[in-house]
Amino acid sequence: MDQNQSDDFYNRLKEQLSAVSKWPSNYLYKFILPTDTEKIKQIQDIFDNTGAVIESKKSKNAKYTSLSITVNLKNPDQVIEKYKEVGVIEGVISL
Numbered sequence: 602m603d604q605n606q607s608d609d610f611y612n613r614l615k616e617q618l619s620a621v622s623k624w625p626s627n628y629l630y631k632f633i634l635p636t637d638t639e640k641i642k643q644i645q646d647i648f649d650n651t652g653a654v655i656e657s658k659k660s661k662n663a664k665y666t667s668l669s670i671t672v673n674l675k676n677p678d679q680v681i682e683k684y685k686e687v688g689v690i691e692g693v694i695s696l
Contacts, residue, residue, distance in 0.1 A: 611681050618677035628680050630670040631696040632687060636663055640690055644668060647686045 622628075634640055636659060645655060653672035659665070674680055687693055 611684075614684075615677045615681060618680055622677075624676045625673055627671055627673050630668075630672070630683065630687075632668045632670070633665055633694045633696065634668070634690070635692050636660075636666045637692075640692065641666060641668065643690050644670075644687055644693070647683060648672060 632644060634644075641657065648655060648670055651672050653670050656669045658667050660667075672683075684695060687695065
């Protein structure tokens, strides 16, 4: 995704989050990534000290891991900020 597409995506997401939720609110992130303890730790560190509840589940053959992260955030900007932080980790798919 190039920068313009990325900006458009995050602008639409912000509008949708503003329209459907009252803030502060719990937000559920879902990520899928190759099972790699270092990358999983990087994601956990991003949500460290936020009060996030992180659940992980390995795929049937343990090749991939899904992370479900529920965290209470103040506004849509915080939601987007976390997506951008996780987005720099190679191989992570945001759902």
